[in-house]
Amino acid sequence: MNGLPSMSENFGEWYQQVILRAGLADYGPVKGTMIFKGYGYTLWKNVQKYLGEMIEKDGVEDVYFPMFIPQSYLSKEKEHVEGFAPEVAVVTHAGGEKLEEPLVIRPTSETIMYKTFANWIQSYRDLPLKINQWANVVRWEKRTTLFMRTSEFLWQEGHTAHATKESADADVFEALHRYDDFLRTYMAIPSIKGYKTSGEKFAGADYTTTLEVLLRSNKALQIGTSHQLGQNFAKAFDVKFVDENNQQQYAWQTSWGFSTRSLGGMIGVHGDDKGLQLPPRMAAVQIVIIPIFKTPEGAAKIKDMADKLIEKGKSVGIRMQADWSENTAGWKFNEWELRGVPLRIEIGERELAEEKLKVVRRVDGSSVVLQYANDIHKQLQELLDESQAMLFRRAEEFLNEHTRQVNSEAELVQALDEGMGFVVFFFNDDKKQADILQEKYKITPRVIPLATENEIGKDIFTGKEGKLTYFAKAY
């Protein structure tokens, strides 16, 4: 074995070690900070590329706002400041002097952006306004985990302003579905889309939507969120416009974000005891070539073949590399499995002689032998696509097998005992009852799915009207 802790027995240890050993990241010197190494940062670059393309295609313009926010800005929206005050980092000194007004390092950019929106927006003709920025934000978390919760993290935050509530609502769901599309298509992650309960919504929002994912630790992780901010911020920051009837109106606003936490989700959803498992569309290296040779002449021939494959791969958009390190073949097999590369090609004397390639899938360890031919890359691409689909299917099965609807507290207890991750029941969105459930079973309300939004049933505790709500332990 590779010396990794077992994922099923000790997820926390496994998670940390797989990240460090696969070379995704290191710890930074300041509490809760992390260093993205090349192998890990490439994953984020792929998020920026693919999700970025989707956002731009929907007519959202990329911008960049400063990271320093005057403290007074943050205080303007009451719920917002109460929500974020405990976790902001504040700059009090700069240039060797104490600052007149302390500067908050952005925990999110609503306040600084909307102060500016007030100037940008005058007429209904200026709406809708849709912007996005890729940035780092800082939230001083008490308990941190690589990728999933770090003091400083990277994300994109989209912000839009609209003339009507309906237009803003539509944008909230457009963003949510875009995230879902990205998660499915690129990260091979199935999620539960829906609303946050009132106790879990964004500070300052009318309502918050979310995508909840189930990790293999059986804990839920929120990946991506989209908020209807109503006119709350517009009123606080005076974002007003004149409508068609020459009436002053407050704008309706939304914000939505997707962060490096998603990479933690990807690791936690697809990994196994052998290590990481990267979906082909996200992987920095999609195919690794392991040469196996006995003589320098053999090595040279294999190198010719490998170079050609890699070169051609580059031209058709398959990310390949060969491992010519002096480690033994067995060592390399284990190493690249730990690093999560979707496909491995073994080229030895046998393959050379028969003009074949042995291709091994990371997803299930199975192998196929391909005849070396002109359309070899097409076949490789098909294998990559297959792996991508298989990962999604596997994750979906896991999600289904670990989700159960219950109709009483006894059933709930039983479901948790039997290893369910999500327990689903009619719930009245009562804060007190949620607190009791957290106290007794460590579960919190994660999401009210869009899919069953209109089903009304009796809350299994109070008998009041409630909606189907997913509960789970949160990561």
Add this chain to the structure above:
RNA sequence: CGGGGAGUAGUUCAGUUGGCUAGAACGCUACUUUUGGGAAGUAGAGGUCGCAGGUUCGAGUCCUGUUUCCCCGACCA
């Protein structure tokens, strides 16, 4: 932020009641033999013992502070 554990070579760790020049394994470097599931030999390099202060003739070891990581809890996008 509360409770617990830890920080000594790149990594994992040993280091006894304070005592001589701080150790091992793996990894790393060079050479040789190897390469189809984590190879072997020989030689070598590598340490301000997390950081700061204190006690002492003498501190990896004792004391104080501080910082980082892990686990549990509280808080939370």
